[in-house]
Amino acid sequence: MGVAERKEREKELRSESIIDAAERIFFSKGFEHATMNDVAEKAELSKGALYLYFHSKNELCMAILQRSLIILKKRMILLLDDNNLSGIEKFARLARLFIAFAKEHPNHYNSLLSYREHRGNCPATGRVIKSTIEENKKINGIISDIIRMGKSDKTVNKDIDADKLSLALWGNFTGIMPSSILSEKVIPNFDPEDIIKYHFELLINAIKA
Amino acid sequence: MGVAERKEREKELRSESIIDAAERIFFSKGFEHATMNDVAEKAELSKGALYLYFHSKNELCMAILQRSLIILKKRMILLLDDNNLSGIEKFARLARLFIAFAKEHPNHYNSLLSYREHRGNCPATGRVIKSTIEENKKINGIISDIIRMGKSDKTVNKDIDADKLSLALWGNFTGIMPSSILSEKVIPNFDPEDIIKYHFELLINAIKA
DNA sequence: GTCACCGAGTGACCCACGGTCATATTTTGT
DNA sequence: ACAAAATATGACCGTGGGTCACTCGGTGAC
Structure with missing residues (x-):
């Protein structure tokens, strides 16, 4: 019964791919001028989903x-x-x-x-x-x-x-x-x-x- | 004809008093959570007037x-x-x-x-x-x-x-x-x-x- | 004294953006 | 097959930085 483990792994991957997207956006536009919508689009997710993985824009930045x-x-x-x-x-x-x-x-x-x-x-x-x-x-x-x-x-x-x-x-x-x-x-x-x-x-x- | 000079002085004073107000607000609430309305109120001016003296919230902060x-x-x-x-x-x-x-x-x-x-x-x-x-x-x-x-x-x-x-x-x-x-x-x-x-x-x- | 002018000051308004939430979709366990 | 749970959506909200058409009072020319 490795479902829980697989989900955990997938969650981890999603989280990493969001950080990937955030890096690209933040690094190119600068933190101030980058928006969470930008990040969501790059990560191919909706904005709401980002908040399932990170509390705030600031926390996402801390992850970077x-x-x-x-x-x-x-x-x-x-x-x-x-x-x-x-x-x-x-x-x-x-x-x-x-x-x-x-x-x-x-x-x-x-x-x-x-x-x-x-x-x-x-x-x-x-x-x-x-x-x-x-x-x-x-x-x-x-x-x-x-x-x-x-x-x-x-x-x-x-x-x-x-x-x-x-x-x-x-x-x-x-x-x-x-x-x-x-x-x-x-x-x-x-x-x-x-x-x-x-x-x-x-x-x-x-x-x- | 000291009118121009007097106006210049007054402008300088206004500018300083805005910075005074901004210090109080920014120092007590933190830059992020302080609003330009807060500063305007403390400076006894309208928000619009602040922008006659400083280009932006960031520039006001630089003045501090x-x-x-x-x-x-x-x-x-x-x-x-x-x-x-x-x-x-x-x-x-x-x-x-x-x-x-x-x-x-x-x-x-x-x-x-x-x-x-x-x-x-x-x-x-x-x-x-x-x-x-x-x-x-x-x-x-x-x-x-x-x-x-x-x-x-x-x-x-x-x-x-x-x-x-x-x-x-x-x-x-x-x-x-x-x-x-x-x-x-x-x-x-x-x-x-x-x-x-x-x-x-x-x-x-x-x-x- | 009058009056056109100028520039400081106003605050309703615009809109971008972070964050939320009711709802939809997919996955899971039985 | 189906309900429950997990995951995702995006319309929506509130906030707050910044703008601008307008007011108003002092100024200086006549």
Whole structure:
């Protein structure tokens, strides 16, 4: 009697295909100017059906954000598991990883930045919010692990607080890039990559053993 | 014939009083849930009149954001002009200044974080956008000046790039705090202050002469 | 003093859009 | 075969940003 299981699977698939549609619409028109009707049409469903899967436009957007975190996480896991690199080297590569992610997935990177905008309008108890937080937790965990790895192999100063530094880095990632948008008009030839790289250089100097 | 001048002044005053009203409404209800009718009522004007002064709800919000930058700038100028402190000491106090600003003006700090949300929907040529960018430029300038001051008085390593570090710091400020909102549920007893302070400590270690 | 003019201010109105719900359709269990 | 349950529909609603034809009072020319 696998009917319940099959239904579950199908529900999951529908949900994913709605997110697919939402990504296309939101990424091309922008969240503000995209409508739920647009999404419904792209998903080949009626508008009402969307609300069987997501509480609101904002929650749908959070689902996209969650995907972004997963993409990023996967890349980070590859880095974490690379046995040819010392801890401090992995740390250094985080800079490149962040930049590459933002360049290769500009829309997903963008979605990360509007977290605040959507979070407030989602029911805090919803499954989407919960699993998004879960992903974020994992990402912070991976950064911490990399730093701790550096402490183990003596390439990172043993007094460094892995958890705090991990959070600071995440702040940089979600802060420097957008602030660059504000600054792009201000500083001629401004290059956010450059800023991130420079900042990492300073930090590496500060934490190496 | 001071009529034109008087009218200009009055127009300026009206504009400011609209921003006053908008601050009260937006800060108490949140941008999303506040309506232009609310603002009009608080400003003792009709809704139509608001649009004589601001192109859109988003532009009105940018005007608030600009105020936030001005408040922050004033505090930074006081620090910059303090003759009792060395360059590196001023740099160190920036951490406290950021934290104090965010604590004492939580709503204004918040408004800074929604820059991206509003920017896209304002005419890029509007006076509000232009003067907001101007303020941001000044703030980055002040941070750079502080760092350069440190290089002059030999408390900061002469190889430090003041402009890049300035942008990195601004990114931290607008990144760590909001990321803390995401993380608050993740890390028990998470304290964003702590993260900022810790991050500054590392940087100070990295840049001191 | 009069009067045409100008621009600030008004608020009824438009309409796009998020969200709902009574109803229809399909699937399931017996 | 048929009822019950699950899934989907789309007309409809309310809200709220933004507009515009109009009012009104101060201004300055004569």
